[in-house]
Amino acid sequence: MRENKFYTQFDSVFFEKTRLSMLTILYNEGSVSFNRFKKLLGGTDGAIYSHIRKLINAGYIVQKKGIFQEKIQTNYSLTEKGRMIFREYLKFLSDMFEDGVMEQKADRKDR
Numbered sequence: 753m754r755e756n757k758f759y760t761q762f763d764s765v766f767f768e769k770t771r772l773s774m775l776t777i778l779y780n781e782g783s784v785s786f787n788r789f790k791k792l793l794g795g796t797d798g799a800i801y802s803h804i805r806k807l808i809n810a811g812y813i814v815q816k817k818g819i820f821q822e823k824i825q826t827n828y829s830l831t832e833k834g835r836m837i838f839r840e841y842l843k844f845l846s847d848m849f850e851d852g853v854m855e856q857k858a859d860r861k862d863r
Contacts, residue, residue, distance in 0.1 A: 761844070765810040766837055770795070771803050775830070778813060779838050783829045785820075804828060812837065 765771060773793060777784055790800050807813040812834035817826050830838065 762837070762841060763810070765806050766812065766841070768803075770799075771807055772841075774803060774807060774828075775812060775834060775838050778828060778830045779835070783816075783827045785825050785827050787825075789828070807834070 766775070770793060774784075774789060777789070777792060781788075786797075786800065786804070789804070790797065793800065804813070804815070807828075808815060811831055813828050814831055815826050815828050817824055819825070
């Protein structure tokens with residue numbers, strides 16, 4: 753395994769399960785409302801909002817307010833920095849998987 757393959761290459765804001773879930777949702781859906789996050793993740797308004805604030809403060813997501821069905825709605829989306837770190841995370845997972853596959857093949861050859 754290469755030395756730069758450790759999950760510690762990601763900061764604690766990114767690599768926390770709820771926030772990582774939020775980033776995954778945003779990466780897949782593009783833009784998500786507060787209520788959508790709450791529905792998908794569960795949790796209280798305060799807990800969801802706290803995670804959102806940390807992601808905004810880290811520069812991973814942005815919020816935009818708009819009118820939807822005659823009501824003000826806040827939507828969130830990834831910043832370029834957020835997209836970049838999420839892609840790095842996907843590459844990290846892919847490399848980890850590939851390393852595991854290669855190690856299994858090597859182990860089979862050694863038998």
